[in-house]
Amino acid sequence: MTETTRTERQAKVEGHGGALAVAVARRRGVSAMFTLSGAHVFPLYDGAVKADPPLPLIDVRHEQTAVFAAEGLAKLTRVPGLAVVTAGPGVTNSVSAVTTAWFNGSPLLVLGGRAPQARWGSGSLQELDHPPLLAPVTKRAATVHRVGDIAAEVDAALALADQPHRGPVFLDVPIEQLFSSAAVTLPDPPAPPAREPDGDALARVAALLGGAQRPVLVLGSDVWADHAEQAARRAAEALGLPVIANGLGRGVLPAGHELLVTRARSLAFGAADLVIVAGAPLDFRLGYGAFGGSSGQPARVVQLDQEVLASDAGPVHPARIYGELRKLLADDAVVIGDGGDFVSFAGRYIEPAQPGSWLDPGPYGCLGTGLGYAIAARMARPEGQVVLLLGDGAAGLSLMDVDSLVRHRLPVVIVCGNNGAWGLEKHPMRMFYGYDVAADLQPGCRYDQVAQALGGAGELVTTADGIAPALRRAFDAGVPYLVNVVTDPEVAYPRATTGL
Ligand SMILES: Cc1ncc(C[n+]2csc(CCOP(=O)(O)OP(=O)(O)O)c2C)c(N)n1
Numbered sequence: 128m129t130e131t132t133r134t135e136r137q138a139k140v141e142g143h144g145g146a147l148a149v150a151v152a153r154r155r156g157v158s159a160m161f162t163l164s165g166a167h168v169f170p171l172y173d174g175a176v177k178a179d180p181p182l183p184l185i186d187v188r189h190e191q192t193a194v195f196a197a198e199g200l201a202k203l204t205r206v207p208g209l210a211v212v213t214a215g216p217g218v219t220n221s222v223s224a225v226t227t228a229w230f231n232g233s234p235l236l237v238l239g240g241r242a243p244q245a246r247w248g249s250g251s252l253q254e255l256d257h258p259p260l261l262a263p264v265t266k267r268a269a270t271v272h273r274v275g276d277i278a279a280e281v282d283a284a285l286a287l288a289d290q291p292h293r294g295p296v297f298l299d300v301p302i303e304q305l306f307s308s309a310a311v312t313l314p315d316p317p318a319p320p321a322r323e324p325d326g327d328a329l330a331r332v333a334a335l336l337g338g339a340q341r342p343v344l345v346l347g348s349d350v351w352a353d354h355a356e357q358a359a360r361r362a363a364e365a366l367g368l369p370v371i372a373n374g375l376g377r378g379v380l381p382a383g384h385e386l387l388v389t390r391a392r393s394l395a396f397g398a399a400d401l402v403i404v405a406g407a408p409l410d411f412r413l414g415y416g417a418f419g420g421s422s423g424q425p426a427r428v429v430q431l432d433q434e435v436l437a438s439d440a441g442p443v444h445p446a447r448i449y450g451e452l453r454k455l456l457a458d459d460a461v462v463i464g465d466g467g468d469f470v471s472f473a474g475r476y477i478e479p480a481q482p483g484s485w486l487d488p489g490p491y492g493c494l495g496t497g498l499g500y501a502i503a504a505r506m507a508r509p510e511g512q513v514v515l516l517l518g519d520g521a522a523g524l525s526l527m528d529v530d531s532l533v534r535h536r537l538p539v540v541i542v543c544g545n546n547g548a549w550g551l552e553k554h555p556m557r558m559f560y561g562y563d564v565a566a567d568l569q570p571g572c573r574y575d576q577v578a579q580a581l582g583g584a585g586e587l588v589t590t591a592d593g594i595a596p597a598l599r600r601a602f603d604a605g606v607p608y609l610v611n612v613v614t615d616p617e618v619a620y621p622r623a624t625t626g627l
């Protein structure tokens with residue numbers, strides 16, 4: 128690609144479709160391209176490696192990991208993520224991850240390859256019309272039919288993805304267009320959005336607050352996405368509002384803050400006469416928005432929590448893992464959860480010290496986000512701790528991507544809560560039917576050896592006092608390291624809601 132002229136804000140460029148897309152993505156702040164190889168999208172790779180400086184290209188072992196990684200990076204850096212997937216199965220493999228970004232309101236562009244337009248209908252390799260499949264789970268899903276339109280379409284797609292309410296956008300480009308060249312003027316770099324609050328609405332909220340006896344403030348992921356974390360903390364402290372945080376809103380008030388009542392949420396919501404919800408959807412995680420009118424007994428729960436965090440029980444109680452991890456976590460650690468009960472325990476016991484440091488799959492609840500989010504976290508935070516909490520079931524959906532961590536030199540601590548079961552399904556099924564089926568996994572399966580086989584490191588832990596030294600070795604290892612802790616299959620997370 129050659130840059131022929133440059134005015135103060137505009138640049139004229141000539142190049143193939145891939146180079147044009149990369150040039151525009153760069154101007155929008157995109158910092159990496161995640162992919163799994165396919166010939167339909169080769170020009171995008173060529174555009175990435177020949178850009179000056181090159182756009183980092185991270186190739187993984189499943190398209191959904193590529194999209195999860197792009198989404199994870201978007202969540203942490205607050206800049207749209209970019210994933211590139213090949214035509215047909217590359218696109219269909221990415222659908223669950225795109226849907227996760229849709230549910231999470233994460234800004235993301237997925238660029239797909241597409242069979243040649245000239246032969247459309249005659250049965251070329253992987254000839255599938257993708258946009259109708261992606262339309263329900265994206266803000267826009269479309270085909271770019273001319274190479275000359277790629278720059279403008281990619282620019283508009285990234286702008287749309289990043290516009291509140293954020294979300295994924297999908298574009299595919301027929302192979303002959305992506306390989307062709309055009310000379311275009313790159314769109315202006317975006318001006319930072321200026322958003323003014325609605326004064327009338329603010330006055331109404333202030334009046335409600337003035338009259339409330341037991342108000343509660345909920346802080347969700349969009350508080351972080353909108354760079355409002357400091358304003359939110361100042362507001363909570365100035366008004367003395369008890370805070371419940373979820374998603375990337377966790378850490379806006381650090382662990383131990385006197386106003387943070389996340390762990391007594393049932394009591395707080397039950398007693399509240401006003402709930403102000405900032406940056407979080409009113410879905411099943413917030414009781415569908417129905418609050419107040421009930422009572423609870425949080426003190427007893429807290430006592431029980433303290434017991435299990437220090438439990439010496441054998442087999443290991445999963446909460447003991449968090450009792451140990453809490454002592455070793457630095458304030459800037461990024462913690463990622465992918466799994467069932469094991470991650471629910473983490474939600475209860477691990478409280479981030481800073482905002483933008485907690486990655487869960489969000490309300491789509493798709494198992495398999497873990498390795499992609501871990502790749503993203505290590506890229507976004509090259510120096511800090513990155514800890515992936517992985518159920519043994521969830522491990523099966525993305526563990527091959529330890530290979531991607533190894534190849535791209537991305538050290539991450541992976542803690543596998545290995546209860547030999549799809550625990551979050553096993554226990555409810557027993558409750559409904561008195562028995563369970565299709566819920567068992569191999570007891571003590573050596574996921575640590577899988578990590579070793581893929582070029583990482585790891586070890587098996589079967590006793591409570593073995594956890595802390597193993598975690599220390601993992602943090603010191605400097606390579607992807609899987610601590611495989613065999614936990615008690617009979618321990619179920621004490622769940623008040625199922626989301627159903
Ligand atoms: C892609 C996908 N498939 C199935 C499920 C249903 N599901 C939710 S939690 C869970 C069990 C997870 O098991 P594991 O990761 O071992 O964690 P545990 O509950 O045992 O701690 C399953 C199967 C899902 N959420 N996502």
Ligand SMILES: [Mg+2]
Pocket residue numbers: 518519520544545546547548549550
């Ligand atoms: Mg399990």
